[in-house]
Amino acid sequence: xxxxxxxxxxxxxxxxxxxxxxxxxxxxxxxxxxxxxxxxxxxxxxxxxxxxxxxxxxxxxxxxxxxxxxxxxxxxxxxxxxxxxxxxxxxxxxxxxxxxxxxxxxxxxxxxxxxxxxxxxxxxxxxxxxxxxxxxxxxxxxxxxxxxxx
Amino acid sequence: xxxxxxxxxxxxxxxxxxxxxxxxxxxxxxxxxxxxxxxxxxxxxxxxxxxxxxxxxxxxxxxxxxxxxxxxxxxxxxxxxxxxxxxxxxxxxxxxxxxxxxxxxxxxxxxxxxxxxxxxxxxxxxxxxxxxxxxxxxxxxxxxxxxxxxxxxxxxxxxxxxxxxxxxxxxxxxxxxxxxxxxxxxxxxxxxxxxxxxxxxxxxxxxxxxxxxxxxxxxxxxxxxxxxxxxxxxxxxxxxxxxxxxxxxxxxxxxxxxxxxxxxxxxxxxxxxxxxxxxxxxxxxxxxxxxxxxxxxxxxxxxxxxxxxxxxxxxxxxxxxxxxxxxxxxxx
Numbered sequence: 001x002x003x004x005x006x007x008x009x010x011x012x013x014x015x016x017x018x019x020x021x022x023x024x025x026x027x028x029x030x031x032x033x034x035x036x037x038x039x040x041x042x043x044x045x046x047x048x049x050x051x052x053x054x055x056x057x058x059x060x061x062x063x064x065x066x067x068x069x070x071x072x073x074x075x076x077x078x079x080x081x082x083x084x085x086x087x088x089x090x091x092x093x094x095x096x097x098x099x100x101x102x103x104x105x106x107x108x109x110x111x112x113x114x115x116x117x118x119x120x121x122x123x124x125x126x127x128x129x130x131x132x133x134x135x136x137x138x139x140x141x142x143x144x145x146x147x148x149x150x
Numbered sequence: 151x152x153x154x155x156x157x158x159x160x161x162x163x164x165x166x167x168x169x170x171x172x173x174x175x176x177x178x179x180x181x182x183x184x185x186x187x188x189x190x191x192x193x194x195x196x197x198x199x200x201x202x203x204x205x206x207x208x209x210x211x212x213x214x215x216x217x218x219x220x221x222x223x224x225x226x227x228x229x230x231x232x233x234x235x236x237x238x239x240x241x242x243x244x245x246x247x248x249x250x251x252x253x254x255x256x257x258x259x260x261x262x263x264x265x266x267x268x269x270x271x272x273x274x275x276x277x278x279x280x281x282x283x284x285x286x287x288x289x290x291x292x293x294x295x296x297x298x299x300x301x302x303x304x305x306x307x308x309x310x311x312x313x314x315x316x317x318x319x320x321x322x323x324x325x326x327x328x329x330x331x332x333x334x335x336x337x338x339x340x341x342x343x344x345x346x347x348x349x350x351x352x353x354x355x356x357x358x359x360x361x362x363x364x365x366x367x368x369x370x371x372x373x374x375x376x377x378x379x380x381x382x383x384x385x386x387x388x389x390x391x392x393x394x395x396x397x398x399x400x401x402x403x404x405x406x407x408x409x410x411x412x413x414x415x416x417x418x419x420x421x422x423x424x425x426x427x428x429x430x431x432x433x434x435x436x437x438x439x440x441x442x443x444x445x446x447x448x449x450x451x452x453x454x455x456x457x458x459x460x461x462x463x464x465x466x467x468x469x470x471x472x473x474x475x476x477x478x479x480x481x482x
C-alpha cells in the first residue's frame with residue numbers, strides 16, 4: 001500500500017508493532033493466547049515502516065537480520081522480544097484488544113492492544129546491538145571454557 | 151477383521167488435538183525443568199521460566215500453549231485386517247476426510263477454540279480455510295487389526311527452519327548439522343528437539359525427520375546406557391555439540407539449545423546421502439493412541455505434579471508505558 005502511495009488504515013506514529021497472530025478469545029478473555037511470532041520475516045519491511053510511518057519500535061521473537069538492525073539504528077528505534085511458547089502467559093498482559101484493519105484476514109488482521117506488564121527484553125537497541133549476536137557468542141565462549149554439564 | 155466406526159476415529163482425533171493444545175508432553179516438562187535448574191544464563195533462564203509457567207497455566211486453564219496451534223500432521227498405521235464403517239445413514243468417507251473432520255471439530259471447539267492457521271492456494275491468494283483443515287496425513291498399511299494414530303500440531307516457526315541436504319556419501323553429517331543449526335536462528339523457539347532423517351530418498355528423509363520428533367525425550371537414558379547403533383552415536387554427538395554452540399533458550403545465549411536429538415535412518419542409494427533436519431519448538435505437541443474397534447480413545451490428563459511450581463518475578467524489570475514512550479526514552 002505504501003508503494004502504491006496509499007494511506008495506511010492505521011496510524012503508526014510513536015507506536016509499537018507486536019508481531020502476533022492471536023487465538024480468538026473464549027468466555028471472558030480479552031484475547032486468546034497471543035505470543036510473539038518470528039520478527040525476522042518482517043525484516044524486509046522494517047526500513048520502510050520506520051522511515052515512512054513514524055513507527056517507534058517492534059515486539060516479536062527471534063533475531064533480526066543485518067538490514068533491519070541497520071534501519072533500527074538509523075531511525076533510533078528499538079526491537080523487543082517476548083518469549084515464543086509463552087503465549088497464554090503473555091496474553092494475560094493484554095488488557096484491551098480491538099481489530100482496527102483487515103478483519104477479513106482473521107488472525108492476520110491488525111489489532112490494537114492495550115498491554116500492561118508484558119514481559120519483554122530489549123533484543124536490538126537503538127545503537128544496533130543485538131542480543132541474539134552477543135548472547136550466543138558469549139555463551140559459546142563460556143561453554144568452551146567449562147566442561148559441558150550433563 | 152475388526153471394524154472401526156468412522157465417528158470413533160473422528161472423535162479420537164479431535165480429542166487428541168484438543169489435548170495436545172494445552173498439555174505439554176510430560177517428558178518435555180521434566181526435561182525442560184531439569185535444564186532450567188542447571189541453566190546459568192539469566193536471560194535463558196527467564197525464558198525457560200516463562201515457558202514452564204505458561205505450560206502450567208495452559209494445563210490448568212485448558213487454553214493453547216502457543217497462539218500458533220499448528221498445522222495438523224497425522225501418521226496412521228492401519229492394520230490390514232481393519233475395516234472402517236459408517237453409521238446407519240452416514241456416508242462412507244476416505245481417511246483424509248475423516249481426519250479433517252476431527253481437525254475441524256477440535257479447532258472450532260467453543261470451549262477452547264484453536265487458531266485457524268491454514269491458508270489455501272499457498273502460492274497465490276493464501277486464503278484462510280477457517281477451520282485449520284486440511285491436515286497432512288501419512289498412511290502406512292501394516293499387519294494387524296488396530297489403527298495406530300500419531301497426531302501432531304506443528305508450529306509454523308519451527309517448520310520454517312526445516313533443512314534438507316543431499317550430501318555426498320563421504321561428507322560428515324555432524325559437520326553439516328553444526329554448520330546449519332546457527333543459520334536457523336531462534337525462530338524455531340529453542341529449547342526444543344532436532345529431528346534428523348538420514349537415507350532413503352529426498353522425501354523419505356524428510357518424513358523420517360518429522361516422524362523422529364514423535365518419540366519421547368530420552369537422551370539422558372541413552373547417555374546412561376550408551377549408544378548401540380550409528381544413529382544413537384549421532385544422537386549423542388550432535389546433542390552435545392549443538393548445545394556447545396551456546397544458542398540457548400530463545401537464542402539469548404545459554405547452556406541448553408536442544409533437549410534431545412532424534413535420528414531415524416533408512417537404507418539409501420550408493421550415490422546418495424540424503425539428510426533432513428526438522429526442529430521442534432518449545433510447544434512440542436504430539437500424542438499417540440491405538441484404536442482397536444472397542445470405541446473412541448481419549449487420553450488421560452497428566453498429573454500436574456510434573457510441572458514445577460514457579461512464579462514469575464518481574465521485580466528486576468523496568469516498567470515502560472508504551473502509550474507515552476518517546477524516541478529519547480527508547481534509546482535508554
